[in-house]
Amino acid sequence: DIIYYVKQHFQSIFNGIRDLKLSITNIDQPKVDKERRATATSESRSHSEFVVITQQDIIQVMSDDGECMPLHRSLPLQKSVEQWLSRLQESVAETIRTDIASCIKDLDNGLPYEELISKYT
Numbered sequence: 001d002i003i004y005y006v007k008q009h010f011q012s013i014f015n016g017i018r019d020l021k022l023s024i025t026n027i028d029q030p031k032v033d034k035e036r037r038a039t040a041t042s043e044s045r046s047h048s049e050f051v052v053i054t055q056q057d058i059i060q061v062m063s064d065d066g067e068c069m070p071l072h073r074s075l076p077l078q079k080s081v082e083q084w085l086s087r088l089q090e091s092v093a094e095t096i097r098t099d100i101a102s103c104i105k106d107l108d109n110g111l112p113y114e115e116l117i118s119k120y121t
Contacts, residue, residue: 003056006081011064013085017092021060023074027053058084061092071095 003020010017031049057074072095078084103120111119 002081003077006085014089014092016063017061018064019062020058020088021062021068022077023057023059025055025057027055029053058088058091061088069095072098 003022007019010019028050029052031051056077058071058077059074060068060070062068069092071091073091075084075087075091099120103116106116106119
């Protein structure tokens with residue numbers, strides 16, 4: 001699994017990210033036979049075989065100190081490591097920007113300190 005090898009280098013790639021939490025979903029998709037693709041009828045499709053495809057999404061990042069930050073948008077792992085690493089960086093930045101803006105808004109609205117702590121930690 002490619003993510004295992006990439007995780008070993010997170011400390012040098014990302015400042016403060018130690019690990020990722022993944023959501024794993026199995027998706028049943030009909031197996032398409034090349035020979036029957038052109039002549040498939042609705043009756044033959046109903047008796048088709050299924051292939052289970054595993055979808056992995058990054059849903060949370062974990063810091064060196066064990067703190068967890070859920071991402072606002074889950075991020076699908078794709079075959080191209082460079083693409084999902086770049087998108088991970090964008091997703092983490094977006095989550096931090098959104099959380100900071102939300103915290104400032106809560107401060108301006110007078111949310112008590114104790115509630116701020118429980119909401120943002």
